[in-house]
Amino acid sequence: MKQISLITLLFCCILSTTTFAQKNKKFDIIAYYTGDSKLIDEYEVNKLNQIIFSFCHLKDGKLSVDSAKDSITIKHLVSLKAKNPQLKIILSLGGWGGCEPCSNAFSTAEGRLKFAKSVKEVSNYFKVDGLDLDWEYPAIEGLPGHLYQPADKPNFTELIKILRSTLGKKYELSFAAGGFQKYLDESIDWHAVAPLVNRINIMSYDLVNGYSQVTGHHTPLYSTNPNEESTDRAVTFLLNQGIPAEKLIIGGAFYTRTWKNVENINNGLYQAGEHVQGVDFKNFATTYTEANGWKYFWDDKAKAPYWYNAQTKTFATSDDLKSIKAKTEYVKEKKLGGIMFWELPLDSTRNGMVNAIYEVKTAK
Template sequence: MGYYAGWAAYQGYTPDQLPAEKLTQINYAFAEIDPVAGRIALGDEPNDLKNLKALRKLRSQHPHLKLLISVGGWSDSQYFSDVASTQARREKFAASCVDFVVEHGLDGVDLDWEYPVSGGAPGTIHRNQDKQNFTLLLQELRERLDHQERQDRREYSLTIAGAAGAWYLSQIEPVKVAALVDHIFLMGYDLHGTWNSRTGLNAPLNPVSHASQAGGSIAGSVQAYLERGVPAEKIVLGTPLYGYLYQGVSSRNNGLYSTYTSGKSISYQTLKKTYLASSAYRQFRHEEGQVPYLYGNGTFLSYDDAASIAAKASLARSLGLGGVGFWELSQDSGGELVSAAVQALHSSWDNPFRDVLPGVWYEDAVRYVYEREMMQGTSASAFSPNTSSNRGMLTAILYRLEGSPRSGEPPFTDVAADAYYGQAVAWAEKHGIVQGFDDGTFRPGARITRQQLAAVLFRYADFKGEAGRGRADLSAYQDGNRVEVYAREAMAWAVDAGLIQGLADGRLDPGGTATRAQTAVILQRLCEQVLEA
């Protein structure tokens, strides 16, 4: 689910541009509370009515989509305490919300009270009784929506937005609230921001061991909800489509945990266009928090990218949460982060690699070789898809395919028997799958080219009796004549078997380095199209 803010239309991002096919619910933000009447009200009526009409049209094209009106938010939560304070006021406000939903053809109400009891924007009214009154307000809304359901014979949803942090859970009645709502949008962001005295990470996935990063973590926030009795399926993990920009920042520690002179929020779309595209800013990734950040020109930026958003969606999937959500959809107008989250949420494998994003062209291949123990990560959380494959690594992979038979001493001066590829090289050389150099070396760490990869795999397929007779005409490729003599038959076989394909510009690129991602893809094809065919 995602929030769509009415003001986004003024910036050119209209409801028809929303990625409805990737969403099940859109919350329109925000309606406000009329303090005199104690009823729901629109703050920018002409624009809001136009947007609501466009959203209904969008839903007609995507019937699975639910549209909810969201009330409150940071700027418009001043009067929640008042409308929740007595039974009569709760009844009036709840009735106005249901009337609004029916009048505008919506599917429910989302309450974004920031916050009961304490906190929120200056001027927000608080009462000690807000904790209990919030539950009573939700109960009144739930009963009225249920009554309307029976009349209209259609479902109406009731949801809320909740802050990330145990402090918020002490200001509501979590179990009672969860029983009344369809889900809680856990606002998984603003754990650190421009209200802090030093720069920091907006939404780290995991705890960060630094005194300046005292706001906790997303994983910790989810755990706090679960420990307070909120069912996992009632939690939608909200993710930020924005970051924070800090200026006047020291270069020490690349700007992280530094003092600053000014700061503001920045959308991912703007950050990508202005900062990620500039060579003046260096990109870093916080290994503990599993989120990226930038530094350059005295400016520090904390944000989320496709990898970190996918990691959060994977957390939601692994814990059986109700889903993932986004604030705010116009800030990712290209849909890059939303797509990464949706693909990760629906992924069918427990991907340990933060650098293998859901939906990338090599994801299935990495899963294939990883689950069959043909290839491993370069660390527990990284596959390094763009790193070059080398001769030792490829030989070890083929050796694992053969069940790792004991093969004696490797015959090369630079291959130790106890190296991870030692026995593999001895086995492969014995069967003519790999060869050494004239100086008696094997050079296991040398990068392997595409034609070298083809040659080794061809010899392996021949060893297995699976080389066949099919050979492609390499002259069909503009650089087919650049394949070296030793690899011509092997490359012709690999192309005919579908293992190696031409690049988008019509080249085979025989001398180009084979990356780990390419190697994974080719190995999957070898197994499925040659060895298992």
């Protein structure tokens, strides 16, 4: 009897160790998606673990799907799970400029409960797997003119608590976190929030954004100087807060930030300029060509690419295939939870950024 118990105990130890190891190897590829019900079928959904439908908004304090078109899209996304058992469909609230009422709506217990109940109702109706809060930003300025207040920080914690208790343990709960230091320092009570969410989607892009009058890497893996924001800087900060590595998701940018009137100094990097519309990854190959006057540069310290056009004095910064592979290797090395990106319709339908992530993820 003792021998059988010992063997059973040993088997259980091996099983639990294996389970833990498998858990540590979990690597999610997460796509934010603003497209419709037809566009998604052009992409390799089998390489994704989550699709985050973007965006839902607040209407009278409740989670609201904006239109019949969006309803059709969400239903179609959910139907994709039949062929893709690994896939989860998440609804996202807000986005840049999409959370104007959030500070006020979430400022009372009644408001937070009202919202949580609406999330449960909408989630049950569509049979989605979770919610991603994209409030930009609690307690600090986001879109100019939007209300933000110091109370947002504790209110965000209380919001997460009521969402978790209302929706249950199996419901996927995440939030899009600013990847810059002011957000990391001031917006979230990390110790209170982290145990209640499945993952933290670090927006480690737009670190030099459209309001900047100086160029720089907008989505670098590493900082090139002590004052520069980067993916690694945000990850290191959160790991130092004691957040489990597997809850941290880093961000990839499938688009350029671009500036004009940039002098030909240091190939346009860290120079004054005027921000203009950027380019989607799927158009990089036809836009950033030598024939068009562009030169490609690689910053080996930042692990980030950039482009400069001396003829038009234009500078561009983004992720590309090389940098997204470096980010994927970083996720594996740090045993993080995966990579998310903005956004799937900006990618090539084949042999693009998602494929590059997937190839590195699945390589032995």
